[in-house]
Amino acid sequence: MSLADANTPAPSAAPKSSILTTDARTKKRNRAEARFKAYGIGAIVLGLAFLAALLVSIIGNGIPAYTQTFVTVPVYLDPAVVDKQGNRDPAEMAKTTTFGYAPLIQNAFATEVSQNGITTDMAPKKLADILSASATGQVRQTVLDDPELVGQTVEFRLLASSRVDGYLKGRVTREALARDKNLDAAHLDIIDTLRTAGVVNRTWNWDFIFGADASESRPEQAGIGVSMVGSLFMMLVVLVLSLPIGVATSIYLEEFAPKNRWTDIIEVNISNLAAVPSIVFGILGLAVFIQFGHLPKSAPLVGGLVLTLMTLPTIIISTRAALSAVPPSIRDAALGIGASKMQSVFHHVLPLAMPGILTGTIIGLAQALGETAPLLLIGMVGYIASNMPDGIAAGFMAPNSAMPAQIYEWAKRADPAYYERAWGGIIILLLFLMTMNIIAVILRRRFERRW
Amino acid sequence: MNDMRLTKQDVDMQDVKISAKGVQVFYGDTHAIKDVDVEIKDKTVTAFIGPSGCGKSTFLRCLNRMNDTIDICRVEGSIQLDGENIYDKRVDPVQLRAKVGMVFQKPNPFPKSIYDNIAYGPRIHGLAKNKADLDEIVEKSLRRGAIWNEVKDRLHAPGTGLSGGQQQRLCIARAVATEPEVLLMDEPCSALDPIATAQVEELIDELRANYSVVIVTHSMQQAARVSQRTAFFHLGNLVEYGETGTIFTNPTDPRTESYITGRIG
Ligand SMILES: Nc1ncnc2c1ncn2[C@@H]1O[C@H](COP(=O)(O)OP(=O)(O)OP(=O)(O)O)[C@@H](O)[C@H]1O
Numbered sequence: 054m055s056l057a058d059a060n061t062p063a064p065s066a067a068p069k070s071s072i073l074t075t076d077a078r079t080k081k082r083n084r085a086e087a088r089f090k091a092y093g094i095g096a097i098v099l100g101l102a103f104l105a106a107l108l109v110s111i112i113g114n115g116i117p118a119y120t121q122t123f124v125t126v127p128v129y130l131d132p133a134v135v136d137k138q139g140n141r142d143p144a145e146m147a148k149t150t151t152f153g154y155a156p157l158i159q160n161a162f163a164t165e166v167s168q169n170g171i172t173t174d175m176a177p178k179k180l181a182d183i184l185s186a187s188a189t190g191q192v193r194q195t196v197l198d199d200p201e202l203v204g205q206t207v208e209f210r211l212l213a214s215s216r217v218d219g220y221l222k223g224r225v226t227r228e229a230l231a232r233d234k235n236l237d238a239a240h241l242d243i244i245d246t247l248r249t250a251g252v253v254n255r256t257w258n259w260d261f262i263f264g265a266d267a268s269e270s271r272p273e274q275a276g277i278g279v280s281m282v283g284s285l286f287m288m289l290v291v292l293v294l295s296l297p298i299g300v301a302t303s304i305y306l307e308e309f310a311p312k313n314r315w316t317d318i319i320e321v322n323i324s325n326l327a328a329v330p331s332i333v334f335g336i337l338g339l340a341v342f343i344q345f346g347h348l349p350k351s352a353p354l355v356g357g358l359v360l361t362l363m364t365l366p367t368i369i370i371s372t373r374a375a376l377s378a379v380p381p382s383i384r385d386a387a388l389g390i391g392a393s394k395m396q397s398v399f400h401h402v403l404p405l406a407m408p409g410i411l412t413g414t415i416i417g418l419a420q421a422l423g424e425t426a427p428l429l430l431i432g433m434v435g436y437i438a439s440n441m442p443d444g445i446a447a448g449f450m451a452p453n454s455a456m457p458a459q460i461y462e463w464a465k466r467a468d469p470a471y472y473e474r475a476w477g478g479i480i481i482l483l484l485f486l487m488t489m490n491i492i493a494v495i496l497r498r499r500f501e502r503r504w
Numbered sequence: 505m506n507d508m509r510l511t512k513q514d515v516d517m518q519d520v521k522i523s524a525k526g527v528q529v530f531y532g533d534t535h536a537i538k539d540v541d542v543e544i545k546d547k548t549v550t551a552f553i554g555p556s557g558c559g560k561s562t563f564l565r566c567l568n569r570m571n572d573t574i575d576i577c578r579v580e581g582s583i584q585l586d587g588e589n590i591y592d593k594r595v596d597p598v599q600l601r602a603k604v605g606m607v608f609q610k611p612n613p614f615p616k617s618i619y620d621n622i623a624y625g626p627r628i629h630g631l632a633k634n635k636a637d638l639d640e641i642v643e644k645s646l647r648r649g650a651i652w653n654e655v656k657d658r659l660h661a662p663g664t665g666l667s668g669g670q671q672q673r674l675c676i677a678r679a680v681a682t683e684p685e686v687l688l689m690d691e692p693c694s695a696l697d698p699i700a701t702a703q704v705e706e707l708i709d710e711l712r713a714n715y716s717v718v719i720v721t722h723s724m725q726q727a728a729r730v731s732q733r734t735a736f737f738h739l740g741n742l743v744e745y746g747e748t749g750t751i752f753t754n755p756t757d758p759r760t761e762s763y764i765t766g767r768i769g
Pocket residue numbers: 531534536554555556557558559560561562563574
């Protein structure tokens with residue numbers, strides 16, 4: 054009896070807990086952890102839902118902008134109208150204005166309509182409302198480019214007016230036309246017939262991607278191409294200026310500068326600059342580059358300079374982060390075998406920091422590419438980018454718009470056809486940003502090295 | 505006292521490579537090295553021992569002016585290499601470091617190929633006239649680093665892909681490739697296993713033929729095995745300096761004795 058007692062533990066000791074059952078404390082901790090995970094997943098799901106909604110609305114609204122309605126019309130290029138002198142001299146022929154071409158096209162279209170078995174009491178002029186106002190200009194330009202065509206019947210693929218285009222895209226309804234002076238319901242009947250006949254069709258429109266902007270009343274003609282070129286020249290300026298200046302500044306501050314009050318002040322100010330609203334850089338650019346420096350207004354060069362100011366802090370901050378992430382042992386190793394400071398930085402530290410530097414630079418560039426506010430103040434927003442710059446110098450100096458400015462401009466215009474083009478432009482802008490981010494990822498992978 | 509005089513005579517007989525007099529080092533307000541006098545002989549292995557934080561690394565880094573890279577660090581006194589003050593205004597520390605090489609506690613190969621790790625020093629110092637020359641230097645250095653046999657088939661593989669011990673020997677090979685006159689080693693074996701340690705120790709012994717080697721170590725056995733002379737540091741002071749045998753068997757200072765027998769540290 055007493056022997057058995059000796060082997061059992063003293064009753065006063067706490068009962069031994071089993072690890073097969075979870076105690077209250079552990080349960081509570083597990084519940085807290087599960088809750089936290091649920092919040093995280095919830096946040097991600099919410100984010101993805103917003104992203105999906107955004108993408109669906111952008112693609113849904115924007116894709117129609119990439120197709121356009123065209124009307125195929127054979128036009129007899131009457132010498133009596135287009136070449137009054139009869140000598141096929143483009144300089145002389147240019148005296149016939151687009152107005153002069155209007156009857157030619159109106160009549161050609163009326164003939165095409167009647168040839169498709171449609172009888173209408175509409176005058177050719179009214180009938181031609183189906184065509185874009187740009188049709189006359191298009192025919193005239195073709196003739197001036199190739200005077201040999203005069204006297205022949207040439208088949209033209211003319212833009213339909215934006216109302217007709219909207220009708221094919223389901224944007225314009227018969228009811229809506231009751232209040233519209235530009236097109237009547239009668240026109241729509243004709244379009245239906247011409248569509249089955251293959252005269253009117255809706256096809257892919259490269260001109261939206263590569264073309265120039267048009268006036269308020271001709272959305273069917275507008276393209277984002279010229280402002281894309283404007284953005285390209287701006288990005289060139291930003292890249293060429295901000296990468297070397299930013300990287301050199303960061304290397305100096307991070308590797309060479311003594312740590313004292315002055316460099317502290319500079320450091321704090323660079324961080325502050327990164328938080329300055331971009332419109333402030335815009336007004337600075339207006340004051341310094343345009344009013345003081347007398348650079349041309351609306352020029353991509355000025356836009357690039359302003360965006361460089363804006364991008365520099367981003368590049369400097371990310372480059373310094375990349376440099377300071379390089380282990381100091383690498384610097385010691387180089388210095389220890391008698392490399393100079395500069396050799397140690399350029400041979401060893403910089404290559405290791407490269408992925409970070411490139412990522413930072415590309416993210417800075419992507420930010421600059423999408424920036425609109427500073428462009429407002431230097432006159433790039435609101436400028437109608439209707440002409441491709443001729444030559445490199447003009448690309449920098451001639452007034453132009455930029456992609457986000459163009460999108461803003463379109464969204465602002467009254468015609469719903471422009472609204473559609475704004476969405477279409479956003480798709481291109483997003484594609485550019487995506488490409489830049491993918492390049493950043495690829496570069497990071499390529500340059501990434503273990504140490 | 506008697507011992508100190510003996511040491512003096514000893515030094516005078518052999519070449520003195522580095523002679524430090526009244527060296528004081530400050531990190532801001534911290535007084536890390538207090539009035540240290542040391543004479544390091546040529547073609548000798550000198551060991552620095554002492555408890556953690558006593559200033560061994562700090563003093564070692566004074567010898568090739570690596571402390572210059574620390575903004576708050578201030579060095580006073582004079583350190584002469586072959587009779588020339590290395591803290592003289594006219595001395596370019598970069599040129600000095602080519603003569604006084606350093607191996608660090610943590611292996612720090614460049615994230616480049618094994619070949620480039622070794623070739624970098626000779627390249628920047630213009631030691632090789634052509635590719636064949638460079639190849640020869642690389643092979644010779646890797647052999648002296650006792651790592652040639654292990655890497656000769658993969659000279660163009662990354663140096664960071666080697667094991668810790670191999671990396672450390674690579675770093676030693678890299679240090680000897682620039683033909684320094686003095687080699688400073690800060691706890692070169694702290695990350696190594698006994699086999700790699702033995703290899704490195706063997707290497708240090710070989711290096712003694714051409715260089716003056718200074719090694720910081722926490723292992724008393726290692727100091728006893730590889731060094732001819734030992735310096736014991738304590739709280740920034742050089743407590744005792746002399747023949748390794750004497751220091752370990754018959755120390756004069758009670759602090760040295762307690763450290764060696766494991767009572768302080
Ligand atoms: N970069 C530095 N900045 C400020 N103080 C430093 C710095 N490096 C070392 N110290 C100080 O100097 C003193 C000596 O440090 P040191 O690194 O030389 O010691 P150690 O003997 O090498 O120690 P261990 O054996 O742990 O490596 C310590 O008190 C340390 O705190």
